[in-house]
Amino acid sequence: MQVKHICETPIILYGDMWGTLIKWLQDEVMERGLFDVHDMDNIFHITSPDRVVNFIRKVHKDRSGIEHVCVNYSKYRLELDQATK
Numbered sequence: 001m002q003v004k005h006i007c008e009t010p011i012i013l014y015g016d017m018w019g020t021l022i023k024w025l026q027d028e029v030m031e032r033g034l035f036d037v038h039d040m041d042n043i044f045h046i047t048s049p050d051r052v053v054n055f056i057r058k059v060h061k062d063r064s065g066i067e068h069v070c071v072n073y074s075k076y077r078l079e080l081d082q083a084t085k
Contacts, residue, residue: 012046016047051083
């Protein structure tokens with residue numbers, strides 16, 4: 001992700017157990033400048049199996065409609081954040 005050698009690909013962390021990892025990335029790794037806030041745009045913490053499946057389907061549908069699969073996933077972040085409120 002950080003070296004920009006791969007397309008932006010969503011990283012799905014499924015389950016409650018990933019909350020502490022995300023907090024550590026934000027509080028420790030990002031604070032030290034080893035991880036950028038934009039790197040977090042590709043990480044999606046989803047705790048519902050239905051939401052995981054729906055998310056994968058949406059990403060697949062969006063990607064199948066474009067020639068180049070590198071897309072900006074911040075739009076999914078907004079949708080997911082609004083759905084969990």
